Amino acid sequence: MIRALYTAASGMSAQQANLDTVANNLANSATTGFRQRRLQFQDMIYQNLITPGSPQSQNTVSAGLQIGLGTRTAASEVIMTQGDFNQTSNPLDLAIQGAGFFQVQQPDGTIAYTRDGSFHQNNQGALMTANGDLLLPNVTIPSNATAVTISQYGVVSGTIPGQTNAAQLGTMQLATFVNPGGLSSIGSNLFQPTQSSGNAITDLPGGTSGMGTLQQGYLENSNVDVVGEFVQMILAQRAYESNSKVVHVADDMYSQINGMIR
Structure with missing residues (x-):
C-alpha cells in the first residue's frame, strides 16, 4: 500500500504539470506567434x-513479475505548426509563411528569435x-519616407521626397534551425538556440534554405488549438482524480491493516 501511495502521488504530480502546461497554452491563445x-x-x-527470463524451479519464466513505481514528466515539446x-x-x-524566425538583438547584445512580426520604429527610425x-x-x-513596402523576399522600399523612384531602404533576413522544437522559450515571444536546436541558419526570405516568405500587413496568430486544449484539460483532471482515488483506497487498506495489528 505504501508503494501505491507514492506511485499515485507521482501520477498526481505529473498531471499537475500537465495542467500547468495546458493553462499556459490557453493563456497565450491570443499571443502573436506563440508556439504551444x-x-x-x-x-x-x-x-x-521476478526478472523476465530468469530460471524459476525447472522452468524459465517468460513474463516475470515487475511492479511499476509511477510516472514522471520527461519533456516539454514545442509544437512548431x-x-x-x-x-x-x-x-x-x-507574418512568415514558412519555417523561418525573425532575428532580434537583446539589450545584452545576444541574439534571440521570434515569430512575432509586429514591429515598430524607434526615434532613429530603426525597426524594433x-x-x-x-x-x-x-x-x-527615414521619417520622411512614405508608401513603405516590404516584399515577400524581404526587400524594404519607400518613397523619398524628391526622388522619382522608390528607394531601397534595407533587406531582411530570416533564420531557421535543424530542430526548431529544441529552442528554449525565454518569454516576450522570444526563443534562444540550444545544443538540441543547433545553430541558426540564416538566409533571405524565399531562398533555398526553406525560410519561407514574408506577408506584409499580416500577423501570425498563436497555433494553440483551444478546443484541443480543453480536451487535454479534462483528460488531465480525470487522470488526477483517478490517482487521487488510488491514494484514498491505499490509505483505507493501510488503515485496515493497522486495525488488525491492534
Missing part, C-alpha cells in the same frame, strides 16, 4: 520481483519589437 507546448511523460523504474494569419493592414506588421529589441540586420526607415 505539449508535455511528455515516461514511466519510472520498475521493481523486479503554422498559426493562422490575421490581416492588420499595418505596413510594419509581418514592442520590447525595444532591434531587428537584425538593422533596417532604418
